[in-house]
Amino acid sequence: MKNVNSKEVSVLISGPFNEPFDYVLEDKNTNLSIGQIVLVPFGKRKIVGIIIGDGTKTIPETKLKKILQVYDFEPIPKPSIELMNFLSSWYCVFKGLVLKMILSPIEAITSPDYEKVYKSNFLNQNEINEIKITNKRKLVLDFLLNLDIGKSQNDIIKQTGVSKAILKDMTQKNLVQEKKVYKTLNLDSHFLKNTKENKKNYDFLNLEQKFAVDRINDAIIKTKSDCFLLDGVPGSGKTETYFETVRTCLDQGKQALILLPEIVLTPDWEKRFFKKFSFAPLVWNSEITKKKKKKIWLSALNGSAGVIVGARSALMIPFSNLGLIIVDEEHEQAFKQEENVRYNARDMAIYRSTRSSSPIVLASATPSLETFYNAKNGKYIHLTLPKRATGATLPHIKLIDLIAHPPNKGKWLSPLLVGELESKLKNKEQSLLFLNRRGYAPLSICNSCGDKIKCVNCDAWLVEHRSKNILICHHCGYSRVFENVCKKCGVEGQIKACGPGVERIEEEIKEIFPKARLIVLSSDTMNNHKILNDTVERIKNNKVDIIIGTQMIAKGHDFPNLKLVGIVDSDVGLSGGDLRASERTFQVLQQVSGRSGRHSKKEDEKGVVLIQTFDTKNPIINAISKNNRNEFFDKELVSRQHANMPPYGRLASIILSSRLERKLETFSSDLLKVAPFFKNVKIFGPAPAPIYFLRGRFRRRFLIKSDKNVNIQDVILNWTRKINTPNYIKLTIDIDPFSFM
Ligand SMILES: [Zn+2]
Ligand SMILES: [Zn+2]
Structure with a gap:
């Protein structure tokens, strides 16, 4: 990184600031570079910031405030600073607030853990051979040869079997030098050695997968910042495909970042990764401890971390040597941050990849319309995986017209869907009922006065969660105990649930199939990774007959015995009226449909998808029933073009x-x-x-x-x-x- 010439420097501090301030460094012996992290006084506070250039010389040196501390880390790399500048101007937010995200967790900087390491004072084997030392001492020097970072006392003793006394003696005789460094993770495994097994051994992939791997690998090796759309039907093996490109990236000695919506980042995913690489990826999400975050952050900055997989904020980690970014489920709304700094991590990841001259892969079965458009007009390289990797056939999709085949009064499942559920139960096959509504009922009305129960903080209905006997606002989290008394008219016992939520479907299934083994998968029942993981295992091991799930079930999981997907209400979301309502509905429905029959190779074992709708003529519902995604996209693009809406x-x-x-x-x-x-x-x-x-x-x-x-x-x-x-x-x-x- 470029050195700054003077001791007067411009410092951008974290917080609501766009412009840097000038400071002076008193210690004339320290060399400063751009990106260096420093602590400076600001008013009465002390704030962390980074050096972004020479001082402006508009204020005499004697009047400048002094830098309090220069932190002993590698400077924030140039691509991260460029990302900060770009993100700030694109989203109209303060640079200093973006910097704050880059410097997070701040504990990594202000209170790192230190350890003593030893480095060899010899540059090569010949130098070592020329001196007269005992074999034990030679072992130590061999072990430390060519290491940039050095090794801790424990590592050296473990590896060579020497005593503490020998190490101390070697330090005194200047054979090794002792250094205090901040503690990072021990990540020897994180870069692959160029062994035989590591060479292009991906015969298990199909032709389309191999083609995709070759194209992306080529860009990694030639350091081209191409943007790829890896577009594969559900079950086509997108993950296996991009794993091969991650392997190539590590082979090149570079770091890889995999961005996933938090909901997809499951222990199941981690297991697949481990199986492939024999080491665990570093996981960056809301569940890991600050201590762990601190270490991951430092390891990314010093280059020892090979693969980090994380939710959107992982994009802000200052990687020193990034060679590949994967954005899996790129269409997911979860990549857009809606509070504080509003930004889309997918879009910024594309910019970030151009700064490190490395490719980026956007993977999805249902790409966003913008991405599809960019691939169609050649801005992105379109790689398609049209077949299920298991060789399974695509599911058979049928519409159920709820006007012609209505559910019984007060119920939500059409007799046609119930009949199909029954036949799957008989065959000992699994079924999934999808309804993107948490709780028991989305709306509660007082039969006596007609009052609809609303949140006290929002213009939104309170949702009844019968299992917990509470009413909750899904927007602000406000909740209160459900008492069957109207707050408005005071009449008792007249509050009626309107419409279905997953709990209500559960109740209906229990009545019809009292012996079926049921599970409800929603963010209320699966509130941590462990519960979710155990449940997923139970489903895979055939301990569940019928799954009732919200959007949570739509992605990531592969249930081999799942043969029927029933969509309880496909009309939800279509009337939302916002720009992406139909696109989103299409994506969710297509992804849920893709869960069915992922391993059915024979035509008669084909997975089935039944979609309940009141509107069989709706173009979205039709495009899904014909499995014709591109037709839907093309229609949607035409309507966006007419309205001069994005991407036009x-x-x-x-x-x-x-x-x-x-x-x-x-x-x-x-x-x-x-x-x-x-x-x-x-x-x-x-x-x-x-x-x-x-x-x-x-x-x-x-x-x-x-x-x-x-x-x-x-x-x-x-x-x-x-x-x-x-x-x-x-x-x-x-x-x-x-x-x-
Ligand atoms: Zn009332
Ligand atoms: Zn509310």
């Missing part, structure tokens, strides 16, 4: 929120008064947000739509800076919004 146009929103409703109204109309006029920019609003009252705040929204070539960020920044935002108003800019709540 650009979209952003400004969300204004406040606890004070009147003041919010006044400020919104003041902001509208200074709105810019451009031919190719349209501004809608301020309209009440679809959920107007959320977590105790009132919310209004502007939607900004522009042609693709417009710098929508500039338009918005110039506009919102025209008037001061008072402190009782929160103004949030959301570029490329996903959520339209």
Whole structure:
């Protein structure tokens, strides 16, 4: 990394700042470089920041504040700094807030654990051979030869069998030097040795998989920042395919990052990884301890970590030598962060890969429309896996018209679906019922006065969770005990559940098939990885007959004996009215359908998917029933083009929120008064947000739509800076919004 020339430097500090501040280093002997992490005084506080260049020399040196501490780590690498700058300008957020994400966990920097290591003072074998020492001492020198980082006392004793006294003696005689370094993980296994077994041994893959591996490997070796779409039907072996490219990356001595939505990052996935590589990947998610995070972060920075797999925040880890990024389930909304810094980790990962001249692979069975579009027009390299890797045939999909074959009164399953469930039970095959609604019923109404029970903090219904006897708001988490008394009219025993949730389907199944072994898979019942993992094992081992699940079940799992998928309500989500409602519904339904019959090779054992719908003519439902994804995408692209919506146009929103409703109204109309006029920019609003009252705040929204070539960020920044935002108003800019709540 580039050195800075003077002792006066510009430091960007973490926090809500865009511009750096000048500081001076008193210790003239320390060399500073760009990216170096330092501690500086700011007002009365001490804040961590990084050096981003020479000082501006606008303030005399004597008046500058002094750097308090220069941390002893490798500097933050250039690609991470470039990512910070780009992310900040793309999403209109402070650079210092992005830096804060990069420097997280901050404990890694401010309180690292140190250990003593020993390094050899000899550069090569010849030098060692020339001196006269005992065999034991020679063993130590051989062990330490060519190690950048050195080895701890324990490692050396374990490996060579020498005593502490010998090591001490060697230090005194200057054969080795003792150094204090921060503790990272012991990751010798993390890079593959170029052994025979490691060479291109992927005969178990099919032709399409091999072709994909070869293309991606080529980009890794030639350090080309190509973007690949790995587009495979569910069960086509996408994971096996990208594992081979991770192997190549490690072979090249480079680091690989695998981004997964947290929900897919299961112990099951980790097991598959271990089976492949014989070492565990470093996992970065919300469940790991700070201590572990600290070590992973430092190991990524010093280059000893080979593979890190993590949720979206793993993109911010300062890898020193990144050679490959995989974004699995790239269409997932989970890659978009909706609080604090609003950014899409998938999109930023693509930028990050260009900075390290390394390829990126976006994997999905149901790519996002934007990605599909970019692959179609050649911006991304489209690699398709059209066949199930197991050789299984695709499932047979049928629609159930709920108007012609309605469920019994007060029930939710059509007799056709019940009949199919019965036949699967007889054959000892598994069935899955999918309904993307947690709890017992999405809405509770008082039969006496008609009041619909609402959250106290939001414009949302409280959802009854009968198993826990509570009502919960799925938006803010507010909950209260369910008492069958209306809070409005006071009448007792008249509160009625409306519509089905997974618990209600469970109740229905228990009535029809009292002996069937049931399991409900939702974020309420599976609230940690261990429970989820045990349940998945039970399903795989045929200890379950019928699974009832929410979106949680849609991905990642492979259940060999699952032969029927029943979609209880395919119409959920289609009426949402936001830009991606149909796309999302399509993706979820297609993924759930893909769970069926993943190992059925014979035509008569084919998996079955039954979709209950009131709207058999709906184009989405039709495209799914014909298994024709591309037809659906093409139609959806045409309608987006007509509306000049992404990927054809650009979209952003400004969300204004406040606890004070009147003041919010006044400020919104003041902001509208200074709105810019451009031919190719349209501004809608301020309209009440679809959920107007959320977590105790009132919310209004502007939607900004522009042609693709417009710098929508500039338009918005110039506009919102025209008037001061008072402190009782929160103004949030959301570029490329996903959520339209
Ligand atoms: Zn009432
Ligand atoms: Zn709420």
